[in-house]
Amino acid sequence: MARVGLTTERLTRAGAELADEVGFDQVTVSALARRFDVKVASLYSHVKNSQDLKTRIALLALEEMADRASDALAGRAGKDALTALANVYRDYAREHPGRYAASQLRLTPEAAAASAGMRHSQMTRAILRGYDLTEPDQTHAVRMLGSVFHGYVSLELGGGFSHSAPDTQQTWTRILDALDALLRNWPTP
Numbered sequence: 300m301a302r303v304g305l306t307t308e309r310l311t312r313a314g315a316e317l318a319d320e321v322g323f324d325q326v327t328v329s330a331l332a333r334r335f336d337v338k339v340a341s342l343y344s345h346v347k348n349s350q351d352l353k354t355r356i357a358l359l360a361l362e363e364m365a366d367r368a369s370d371a372l373a374g375r376a377g378k379d380a381l382t383a384l385a386n387v388y389r390d391y392a393r394e395h396p397g398r399y400a401a402s403q404l405r406l407t408p409e410a411a412a413a414s415a416g417m418r419h420s421q422m423t424r425a426i427l428r429g430y431d432l433t434e435p436d437q438t439h440a441v442r443m444l445g446s447v448f449h450g451y452v453s454l455e456l457g458g459g460f461s462h463s464a465p466d467t468q469q470t471w472t473r474i475l476d477a478l479d480a481l482l483r484n485w486p487t488p
Contacts, residue, residue, distance in 0.1 A: 305335065307345040311355040318356055318397025323404075326397070328352055353404060358414050360398035364391050365415035368422050378479040380426045385448050385475055392452045399456075403449070430482040440482060447478065 313334060318326045327349045332339040346352045364387060371383040392399035406414060423441050432440055451474060454460060460467045 305337070305341065305345060307355070310342060310345050310352070311359055314352050315356045315359055315395070315398050315401070318401055319395050320397065323353070323356070323397045323400035326353060326356065353401065354406060354410055356398065357401040357404040357406060358410065360391075360395070360402040361415040361419065363395075363398070364388065364402060365418040365422070367391060368419065372422055372426070376426075376429045378475070380429065381444075381479055381482070382475050384422065384426060385444075385471075385478075388448045389452050389455075389471065392456055396456055399452070427482070430485065432482070432485055436485055440485070444478065447474065 310331060314326050314331055317330060317334060321330075328342050328346060329339050329349075331352065332342055335342075346355065367390075368384055368387045371387050372380050375383050388399075406416075420441060423444060424437055427437050427440050430440075451471065455467055460470065
């Protein structure tokens with residue numbers, strides 16, 4: 300019988316907290332069982348295995364970021380919207396490094412289809428419509444923005460910019476200015 304009080308949602312949230320504390324790679328069903336001071340077997344009625352737990356944490360992180368992005372983008376367009384979206388990712392990564400790492404987990408096609416990943420894409424494409432980008436350029440721009448946002452955040456979190464001036468906020472602002480200029484002057488094939 301499952302331990303009273305343990306639910307899949309509670310375990311997922313506890314796993315997300317654990318990821319933020321020790322790193323996403325260190326999250327396992329065993330580590331979670333230690334956190335609740337229960338036997339590993341008592342968690343298997345809620346999660347199948349460590350991969351299932353990690354997938355659930357990834358889905359939670361994608362949902363949390365999509366909710367934040369939706370709120371941040373309301374009523375914004377152009378550079379203002381671009382900056383708001385970029386800052387959602389950066390701020391979330393700083394607040395929840397383990398969850399942010401989880402959001403990068405490669406999902407099965409079924410899990411990806413059921414995730415908030417589509418909301419992220421739709422919000423990014425909505426921003427890009429303000430720059431008059433159409434297909435296939437929209438897809439190229441979505442990939443570029445994702446690469447820049449996630450690349451910069453990952454390097455920053457890893458301490459890659461801590462050894463030199465200027466301050467990383469200045470660089471971040473300049474990158475967003477440059478992205479806005481590029482999107483306004485998107486090259487034609």
